[in-house]
Amino acid sequence: MRYRAGFALLIALAPACSGVALAFLPKSFLVLAPAVAYAACAIFLLGLLARLWRWTSSPVPFRIPTTCGQQRSLAWIPPARLDNPSTGLTAGARMLLEVLTFRSLLRNSRSRAGSDAVTSHDSLGLWLGAIVFHWSLLIILLRHLRLFVQPVPAFVLTLQKLDAPFHTGAHPLYLSDVALLLALAYLLLRRLANPLVRYVSLLTDYLALWLLLEVALTGVLMRYLIGVDVTSIKQFAVSLAAFSPVLPRNCGPWFFAHLFLACSLAAYIPFSKIAHMAGVWLSPTRNLANNNRAVRHINPWNAPVKTHTYAEWLEENKDKLKSAGIPE
Amino acid sequence: MSSDLIQIEQHSPKGDWASTKPEFRKGTWCYSATPQNLSSLDLPNPRPWQPSDPDWKLPENWKQILLDGIKERLEKYRSFRLFMDLCVRCGACADKCHFYLGSGDPKNMPVLRAELLRSIYRRYFTVSGRLFGRLAGGRELTEDVVKEWFYYFYQCTECRRCSVYCPYGIDTAEITMIGRELLNLIGCNTNWVLDPASKCYRIGNHLGIPPHSLKDNLDFAVDELEEITGVRVEVPIGKKGAEVLFVAPSADYFVTPHYYTLLGYLALFHEIGLDYTFSAYASEGGNFGLFSSHELMKRLNAKIYDEAKRLKVKWVLGGECGHMWRVINQYMDTMNGPADFLETPVSPVTGTRFDHVRSTKMLHIAEFSADLIHQGKIRLDPRRNDHWRVTYHDSCNPARAMGLLDEPRYILRSSCNHFFEMPESTIREHTFCCGSGSGLGTDENMEMRLRGGYPRAMAVKHVKERHDVNALACICAIDKAVLPPLLEYWAPGVEVAGVHELLGNALVLKGEKQRTTDLRGQPIQTAEEEPAHA
Ligand code: SF4
Ligand code: SF4
Numbered sequence: 012m013r014y015r016a017g018f019a020l021l022i023a024l025a026p027a028c029s030g031v032a033l034a035f036l037p038k039s040f041l042v043l044a045p046a047v048a049y050a051a052c053a054i055f056l057l058g059l060l061a062r063l064w065r066w067t068s069s070p071v072p073f074r075i076p077t078t079c080g081q082q083r084s085l086a087w088i089p090p091a092r093l094d095n096p097s098t099g100l101t102a103g104a105r106m107l108l109e110v111l112t113f114r115s116l117l118r119n120s121r122s123r124a125g126s127d128a129v130t131s132h133d134s135l136g137l138w139l140g141a142i143v144f145h146w147s148l149l150i151i152l153l154r155h156l157r158l159f160v161q162p163v164p165a166f167v168l169t170l171q172k173l174d175a176p177f178h179t180g181a182h183p184l185y186l187s188d189v190a191l192l193l194a195l196a197y198l199l200l201r202r203l204a205n206p207l208v209r210y211v212s213l214l215t216d217y218l219a220l221w222l223l224l225e226v227a228l229t230g231v232l233m234r235y236l237i238g239v240d241v242t243s244i245k246q247f248a249v250s251l252a253a254f255s256p257v258l259p260r261n262c263g264p265w266f267f268a269h270l271f272l273a274c275s276l277a278a279y280i281p282f283s284k285i286a287h288m289a290g291v292w293l294s295p296t297r298n299l300a301n302n303n304r305a306v307r308h309i310n311p312w313n314a315p316v317k318t319h320t321y322a323e324w325l326e327e328n329k330d331k332l333k334s335a336g337i338p339e
Numbered sequence: 340m341s342s343d344l345i346q347i348e349q350h351s352p353k354g355d356w357a358s359t360k361p362e363f364r365k366g367t368w369c370y371s372a373t374p375q376n377l378s379s380l381d382l383p384n385p386r387p388w389q390p391s392d393p394d395w396k397l398p399e400n401w402k403q404i405l406l407d408g409i410k411e412r413l414e415k416y417r418s419f420r421l422f423m424d425l426c427v428r429c430g431a432c433a434d435k436c437h438f439y440l441g442s443g444d445p446k447n448m449p450v451l452r453a454e455l456l457r458s459i460y461r462r463y464f465t466v467s468g469r470l471f472g473r474l475a476g477g478r479e480l481t482e483d484v485v486k487e488w489f490y491y492f493y494q495c496t497e498c499r500r501c502s503v504y505c506p507y508g509i510d511t512a513e514i515t516m517i518g519r520e521l522l523n524l525i526g527c528n529t530n531w532v533l534d535p536a537s538k539c540y541r542i543g544n545h546l547g548i549p550p551h552s553l554k555d556n557l558d559f560a561v562d563e564l565e566e567i568t569g570v571r572v573e574v575p576i577g578k579k580g581a582e583v584l585f586v587a588p589s590a591d592y593f594v595t596p597h598y599y600t601l602l603g604y605l606a607l608f609h610e611i612g613l614d615y616t617f618s619a620y621a622s623e624g625g626n627f628g629l630f631s632s633h634e635l636m637k638r639l640n641a642k643i644y645d646e647a648k649r650l651k652v653k654w655v656l657g658g659e660c661g662h663m664w665r666v667i668n669q670y671m672d673t674m675n676g677p678a679d680f681l682e683t684p685v686s687p688v689t690g691t692r693f694d695h696v697r698s699t700k701m702l703h704i705a706e707f708s709a710d711l712i713h714q715g716k717i718r719l720d721p722r723r724n725d726h727w728r729v730t731y732h733d734s735c736n737p738a739r740a741m742g743l744l745d746e747p748r749y750i751l752r753s754s755c756n757h758f759f760e761m762p763e764s765t766i767r768e769h770t771f772c773c774g775s776g777s778g779l780g781t782d783e784n785m786e787m788r789l790r791g792g793y794p795r796a797m798a799v800k801h802v803k804e805r806h807d808v809n810a811l812a813c814i815c816a817i818d819k820a821v822l823p824p825l826l827e828y829w830a831p832g833v834e835v836a837g838v839h840e841l842l843g844n845a846l847v848l849k850g851e852k853q854r855t856t857d858l859r860g861q862p863i864q865t866a867e868e869e870p871a872h873a
Contacts, residue, residue: 124348287424305694318641
């Protein structure tokens, strides 16, 4: 197992190396940057759409929500509206809260079977790591809008302010940056340190984390340690957004490393497990109401099957019915 | 704990799971289905074989059959396709499975159970898997993989506990169901699933009780009930034009302790004057088809609506059974509906209209009885259950495929004076499986059953030690069959009872004699004010 993890790291280092190498390539290579960015965006969008199309082209033959609370039945028994939704609206709310707050992970516990008891205790590490990671990533992505949109939207400015409560001079420290790095490090260490998780991990699980970490690290390096020409970067980003790209001059090698890594990540997403960002919404155990007995669910491929009909059964059992005095 | 009991231990797994093979050790797997049972259900590849044989006599083109089978199911089930793609191997589900906890076998972690199939999916159905094979988590489909599927898909009780904790709701039970369907395509089935299914298909119920024996059993129950209560009840079978068709799992007809629940139903129906009927054709509510394939489930389930139509009843009432209710709640109406020839159930006693079942027109008996008690239409004397100190086991299917949690508890609290819950992490949606559901409850599989039932048994032991609990109530026919040996092994001294058995004990019948025993014939100690009968 250990060799597998080591191997995983090696493989995962490859994109980092190529990113940095690219960054130090001759200036003439600049021309490629916009093309790479557009290509990555296109693969990301089209890839995810294709994935969604694939998922949705398989029907949902049965309504199979996992019920995690009391059903709606008798008027005087309070139902668990979120965990056992009986309407489309409450099912929607369940789904939304699942995506926004990871409620299922919030239930997590650690159990161990010993020789005369099964012990179980709440375990919120994974929930915390996951929620901090996803939310800080979202905040960081939104903050990036300041590079692409001119003038910078008001909400982005507000977000920046909120994200850096300890304002110190020219380079305020964004909490989301710190949180993202900590969460990623936690998730990676957890994968390596928890024997069960390490045992089930695939190379691609490390690859996804590693790519994210590299994008984050180059970004942080650029912003806090190396310093880059933000004006040039913004000029480039705005031009990209306007579909009339200028060449990214004076942006510095680390910017290219960051850009290329981010592009590889974006292009990788549709082919990876990170596509869960789209797929989670479709999960039939979470996004459906448990109202099968009230509203009939239709299965598009429901076909007749061979049954043992009453007539056939009667034929075989006539005498027995008669002797028992059971009406036919 | 004495050392001759099975040792439950957990080790940190090491190495690469893809290179380990299951060992078909006696006690951990179920016998294969007989060729006769396969033939009687028109299923493919009937032949004599056993999982412990080196040669499983698969059809020549087994690989193609499986790959085609996977493709077909990817196109038919969004659940399957999504669950193949979404898992991030976060491990949240890993220690949630009772089979992992009891066996310590890492392939019993739900995530790995699913990866057994997912790795094949990646290799043959995804671009990255086709290009990069093992690097992208793909695996060649070999006969060893088939054996591994068989071993682990029959070490999953399809209980859905893992699904509660998964951030994407990935339901390994759903994957197991598809996995078993695939195995069915090449004739790898177990007899404990297909024998009841075949009997249910031909004769009418899992136990193969023919019509005249059904009648005898019910008549016998009538006599017993009269002996205990002094009241003689009537039990119609196949009565045309009755208001309600009653469908119960067939074990209720004569297996103990199910039988006491049957006595409870009969007493209740008599007391409220319900116009109902049993059926000899639809004499099974349970559905072992669920443990084999969606198609077989549908074939077995069709009888209920067909019989309701033939008998011209108004609605259907269902007895205490776990997987039966998974089928009724999640599949019946979709598969065999619409039930437009029936009416929305209305309680003839309380007038309550059960709108939540207005489409299937099939009501759970716990819903029906809870309403009766709540409206004060039946008299209960809970002292008659004072010899029981009761806890309640949520069966997986009513809990996680329906959400029937508070109705049975309400009945129990009304019928018993001493009721205690097991620890929170082991009840309601978190409930631990009996370890023998989904057709695994056969004796040759005993070691695995004892292991899988271990977490449940430990929770029972906890309330036994803390509150002197001596009865575990439940609403599932499989539970009633498999929990007694499980508890005898891990937590001796706790009996298993049906909710309607305990209700039947407490139920005061008009014109009854002074009760001296409960429905099991055990003396009851109702107390000081009736010393003559104590
Ligand atoms: S909880 Fe869900 S996503 Fe996490 S490992 Fe289990 S199945 Fe995969
Ligand atoms: S459905 Fe139940 S038995 Fe199957 S993997 Fe999940 S927790 Fe285990």
